[in-house]
Amino acid sequence: MNEFFLEAQDIVKCYANHKALDGVSIKVPQGKVFGLLGPNGAGKTTLIRIINRITAPDSGKVYFNGHLSQPDDIYNIGYLPEERGLYKKMKVGEQAIYLAQLKGLDKREATKRLKEWFDKFEITQWWDKKLEELSKGMQQKVQFVITVLHKPQLLIFDEPFSGFDPVNAELLKREILELKNQGHTIIFSTHNMSSVEEICDNIALINHSHVVLQGEVNEVRSQFKTNTYRLGLHMGDELSANSMFEILSSEEKGGEHIYTIKKSSDISNSQLLSSIAAVNEVTSFSECLPSMNEIFIRTVENSKL
Amino acid sequence: MNKTFIIIQREFMNRVSKKSFIILTVLMPFIFAALIFVPLMLSMVKSDEQKNIAVIDHTGKYFPMMANDESYLFFPEEEMKDEFRTDTTVYSAVIEITDDLIENPDAAAIYSRKEIPQGLSRIVNNAINEQIRHDKLISYNIPQLQRIMNDFDQTYSIRTIKWSDDGSESESNAGVAVAAGMILTFLIYMFVMSYGGMVMQSVMEEKTNRIVELMISSVRPFQLMIGKIIGIGLVGILQLAIWGVMLAVILTVAGLMFGVSAMSNPDIMMSATSAPMPEPTEANAILASINNLNLPALGGLFVLNFIGGYLVYASIFAAIGASINEAEDSQQFMTPIVFLLIFALYAAIYSAENADGPLAVWCSMIPFTSSIVSMVRVSLDAPLWQTTVSLVILYASAFTLIWLAGKIYRVGILMYGKKPSLKEMIKWISYK
DSSP states (O other), X not given: OOSEEEEEEEEEEEOSSSEEEEEEEEEEETTSEEEEEOOTTSSHHHHHHHHTTSSOXXXXXXXXXXXXXXXXXXXXXXXXXXXXXXXXXXXXXXXXHHHXXXXXXXXXXXXXXXXXHXXXXXXXXXXXXXXXXXXXXXXHHHHHHHHHTTOOSEEEEESTTTTOOHHHHHHHHHHHHHHHHTTOEEEEXXXXXXXXXXXXXXXXXXXXXXXXXXXXXXXXXXXXXXXXXXXXXXXXXXXXXXXXXXXXXXXXXTTEEEEEEEEOTTSOHHHHHHHHXXXXXXXXXXXXXOOHHHHHHHHHHHHHO | OHHHXXXXXXXXXXXXXXXXXXXXXXXXXXXXXXXXXXXXXXXXXXXXXXXXXXXXXXXXXXXXXXXXXXXXXXXXXXXXXXXXXXXXXXXXXXXXXXXOTTTOGGGEEEEOSSOOOHHHHHHHHHHHHHHHHHHHHHHTTOTTHHHHHHHHTOOOOOOOEEEOTTSOEEEOOHHHHHHHHHHHXXXXXXXXXXXXXXXXXXXXXXXXXXXXXXXXXXXXXXXXHHHHHHHHHHHHHHHHHHHHHHHHHHHHHHHHXXXXXXXXXXXXXXXXXXXXXXXXXXXXXXHHHHHHSOHHXXXXXXXXXXXXXXXXXXXXXXXXXXXXXXXXXXXXXXXXXXXXXXHHHHHHHHHHHOTTSHHHHHHTTSHHHHHHHHHHHHHTXXXXXXXXXXXXXXXXXXXXXXXXXXXXHHHHTTOOSSOOOHHHHXXXXXXX
């Protein structure tokens, strides 16, 4: 078992008028959800296509499960492209079985697994309907099922939540985490940063054909920490500033007096807390880590310079 | 290879199980047969509805020339009556000739309340012309004129006998060979056009549907393309086979029903309706020459040319379908292809006139026209070496084109946005 299920090393891919990827390296840990982030046109889709062996890189290597990526590896990948599409005129069940067969499943096994998934998603009655008769959300579900049906070791979801209503998005999120628990490695490409915090273990941020940020989500967030804390005091207590911190804001809410404070960098958390607790009744204390959204925007803006 | 088979299977089954395919396949031979038999039946029906034509011939010498036929009955009348102008009259037209037409050419006219049929004018003109010619000849006072004229009226048809390699002689009829060749040529043209178009349609559908990205994450683009080309080609072959069988059955049954003896073979039917109804001896001659056509060889070459021609054009159509984004853009690329096909069809028609002429020989070598032109030449016994070379070139080009199309296809199906120029498409071939 390798620590990293997928490694891309120094990938370069040029198109006629621009460089889509310029020396991009990522490491996707085994059995984790890996967020591939970046603004539109950064090169995410190109990278995904290279991993899928849809296009070949101009230079660089992709290692799949420890070996250099080879044609048969695509049977171990499930890919949900950003631009969804299935055969509109083909019946749903027939179509799913066809696509599963192309991924190497035999017909009987595909039918059996498909029935289970359709039951789970409560779409069994759509089996014999043509795809074009289904609502968009329904089509998305079908496409998701098709992606995971052959139980690939690596799953790639490109913007999986687009087009889902909140209820179904939640369902999908649960399924993705469930797949992770079953040991699948998942690459997850999105713009939706709140879902990144909930789902992803690691991320790589690509901008202008380069990886500008990579690592474990919590590590990345703490890299960007600003020494800001959220402090709750018993109602009625007043916090007075000292040399250890400054008060950024305060409000009274839900029986608490909440302060946002920024501590000086040379002070440890316990020093800070004990100095405050000496005079006040502390009800809560937590560090404010920047959201992925902020990190995303800041990094992208910075790398523009 | 297994994947390609799955794709072939889907492309094939998906089309064959469509209602429109089944209906068209079943109905087409009937439509085809109807095209042959309806004119035949109509010509029989027509004889019940002969029209009466009044002829007021003051000279008295033109009327005898107007022979009754299945459409018109001519009746003499003494003079123009007012009732001819009303719709109670039994006559549908009135011909009035007031004077000798050699001296006074304006002295004849046809009157009718309706538009005068072309056929009637022609019959009357011919009759009058014949009489005028006759009158003029008489005015030269040639002795024994009547005997000379009778002698002139002989028609003659020369026997055509073909020497085969073993020195034996057989009755041949180029008309039958040409008819058979033209039918096969036209079939190839039709199928290449419609099934090639189907390949393009299908490639384009996958591209605009965006399913293609999902597909090529499972199979190689080339497998997808070749699977599609083969799958659709098999549909064409199946349809052709069904039509062949049905047509033979229908024509036999219909032939028996109409009591036309020589209708067991569709080819005969063609030549029988396209030419005027043959005399019994001529029909026998046609039968004889059909037996002399080398049907197994002709059939085999038809299948080879059919497949080769389809592969050449289907690969071009696949490359086009992969390169464009919208159906509207296809026009620009389609037009030259369609021109090429139509040129091939015309070349085939002219090759029938001169099967060994430079046009025929060259067009049967160029892969874009050869599959269509060859059939006419083959049916007219082109030299074996030419047929062989033509087929070798055809298949070599077909496989080269499939390979090139695969290269263009692979890049094109993932290119969205701007419509590519031909130059860009050629550049795609060299992409890694």
